[in-house]
Amino acid sequence: MDIVPDHLVARPARDAVALGAPAAMLRVVVPSLARGGAERIVIEWLVAEAHRGRKAELAILHRRRQEYRLPAGVIAITTIRRGAESVEAFVDALGARWCGADTAVSTHLVADALLARLWAKGVRTVPVIHNTQEGWRNDPAAWPPVDVPLAIACAEAVRAQAQAAGCRVPVLALRHRPSVGAATTDRGSRNRIRAEWNIAPGAFVIGVVGAFKAQKDHSRAVEVLAALRRTRDACLVILGGTLDASGYPELDRVASRAAALGVGGSLRLPGFVEPIEPWYAAFDALLNVSRHEGLSIATQEALAAGLPVIATDVGGQGEIEHPNLCLLHADLPASAFAARLAALPVREVLCPDAMPRFPRIWSLTTCWQHSARQTLDTLFVTANLNAGGAQRSLVNLAGRIAGRHRFAVGVCGETTHPAFAESLASAGVSVFRFSATADTFNAAEGIIAHATRNGARNVCFWNVDAGVKLLVARFAPAGLRLIDVSPGAYAWQELNDVKELAHALAFGPSAYCRRLDVLVSKFDDPACPACRRVEVIANGVALREPARDRPSVPRFLVSGRIAPSKRLETILEAFAIASARVPGMRLDIVGQAEPRHRDYLARVIAAAGGLAVNFRGACPGLDYLDDPYTAAVVLGTHQGCPNAVLEAMAAGVAVVANDSGGTRELVRHGETGWLLPEACTAESLARALEEAAVDAGRAQQYGRAGRVRVARNHSLEEMAMRYLCVFDNTAVEARPQDATRHWFARLNQFRSLMRWDLFDHAGKGVESGVEGAGEGDGDGDGKRMGA
């Protein structure tokens, strides 16, 4: 039987936040769909986007007999093929078609002369460099920054070459991982192919993948085969063929070497094969003896298929991190490669080793938009507008700076409560979602597009998925300031957890920190990573009038999301212990669980069985603080500057909390509450509850002291002023024009405080902070996104 009441589980409120502008159409130009790595990247990217309904136009300059086919039924991709007209005329027509677009065009292997024709029509391009310098068909140094806002390199090594060659536009490295299917490990395919190609069952099969080009040096692979055949029965299969006339000399070299070395019978030349995946099943190892290589798709494909790879250490090959990849110096003799291959077994088990892929990264390469006007100072970005602590701080800040700063709030994912969105809307703040579903790439692209379209100066991350942050930091124009308001250590853990994405971007946590303009910590965090500028800005909250009456029985409050990080099971265990010692105690739990924490909620409800525990569900306002409480209990991990603590203190409620993150800056043990060790046990928490319960006067005294502390150090106005300094890129200090307002606010706070102290009467909050369900800040939960 389900013991979870509906009102305790948050539900997506789909209409809570309106959708923003849809993503722009993608526009790509390729010379052809020849079976090369560049073409493969383009197809995998566009198909991944098309599966999500994203529209794209793919212009193809030449038709080839041996070419990739777009998957059937992908209607979102419009292919534009050249007809009888010249390439130049075709490109001119493309320029006319695309000249009004806001975003740039992604170009792959397109010669500079043709790019210039697009530029002449006002079309900006983002060229992609798919090879090391030896294979370039462009001169990156000739790209004008006004027409080429950004260039992409297929590997960090290639990016470095482009910059060394004098490229004046920003060049970013993107490492594409190819799609690999189940056929790469299909034993039936292995047997069939070996039989069809007359390969002995016990023969060791070396696969080589790549067109016949000088850079691939297939004849060297034949030499490796000859060397290997001195020690074992082996067969070399070269997949690929000639792309043009220059391929025939290479084919000739292969045939000549095979004849000269007497290994023609052990060589197989199937040419271009479709599909290629089953061939990986037939191989026992992949050999890549390229003289130069950008970032080999075949090498990555083979590794994902579970194959060992012996390859030359050229170009970006060294950037592929995999234990099955053995890189050898390009000048080593064939025997050295053969020796490595000799140590490998004929495969008995075919086991894939697929790694995460991010084909949609490529969409971010063209998302910068033209800005004719500057309508925005700051774009706040948050994971959602759920009733959470981080979101409440944002809403508090937004309400405070509305009218003083031009800003909008972009939401990356789904929101489970409309209260904060409504509060922002009522304050006249523009709030929108980047896409209908929680999606890392859509969000990141939407952030950059919105910020550049509106000429924003700042993008301010406010509790955002680490993947989104990395992507935005990687692709944001250099002039766009990035500010990360970090709720605490979670943020850094999460950045370290997105290693695969970081590798694909060639951009990890340390690069992220270097790119940040300002890191805002909610407390004086010694573990804060080194950034260009670090500011400590604690949360601010509105003071509330304390409850009129004292609780008739010891009554405790827990407010926040019902999530494992809030350690509710410890609180309930402690409450059970304390209740046994002090009869009549009550506990109110305010808040909901996200759907993903439904099982946890069920366990919490079960643990509360037989105890005087009241699950109140979500309270959009802080109305529950009008009730009298003995103390609020706030446990958490990696806390920042928990709002649940501040709000309880602002209402004159003593706090029992664990020493996590910035909590110790708020809760002074024996002064404003009970500060327990971070990993406090249920027993120690129970003792604190018991003390509060039996000594109500002390609890009340702590509550009053806490309220004074909030009034003194955590006003909304002070928080707002400090953030405005960050956004305006000025030193964080009271500015002359704001000083008067600041001191008036303080005076008002103290007047309210004195009134409460002297007359102990109820009333409305002095400052109009936005209210929401009471929850602790600094919890990284709730912002993970889908990719």
Next chain:
Amino acid sequence: MDELGGFWVVAVILFVIGVVLPIRNRFKRRRDAQEAGQQHGKNEALFRSMFPELQPHFHPERLLEFATARLGRSWAAKPARWENPPGFPAAAVAEVKADGERDRDRERVRLLDSAGKLLLEFIFERHAEGGVIRFGKGKFTVDTRKPQQPRVRYWHPDREFKWSRAGWVFKTAVADEPFESSSSSSSSSSSSSDSSRTAAAAGIVGLGGAFDGGGASAGWDDSPRTASSAAAGGESISGAAGESSSETSGGASSDSVGDSTSDAGSTSY
């Protein structure tokens, strides 16, 4: 002095004619033989690497041997047992029987080794050009009409070749167009296309028009000829293919009929 000078001129001429030229010709012959050997080796390597289903029994030279011998024997007597059939050194016996009662021109051939074990089995047909051998998905047409210039062509859904003693032409997934492996000296007559000339020096020549597209590494040349080739697609291949221009049209024409229509409609060359 004049007489002396005349003597030396004559002596030098005689020396050149009698000594230098023979030596040079000898070296040239040796070099040609070497090149021919290399050429043969390359062709054999290509044949073996691209047509694994034909290894080790179906070499065109052997098939020519077999077909010639078979066509020279009585066709009527079936079933027949043929000791040491020519062209298949591994076979001790060929068992020949009619392949169905109605088709008198087809026969099924089973090759057995000395232990009586089945080596392979194929269909042999009489054909206007000589004989046809069907094996698996593939079909050989052995042209024995000109004993001095025999030809064999092979068709398979995935790959094809044409063979003569002058060389091979391959059409496989290794290249968009048919190609041949030939020496520098002979390749210039194979094709008039720029791409072919470029490749000729290297020994392998693309036949049948130009190559389209940029691809991952290709050049960006897009001459009108290339563009028209793109529009024409496969049609451009059949017109230009062949070992020599004089033989191309007739050969290509008959190939088209023989392979494309009767088998799977594949591109002919």
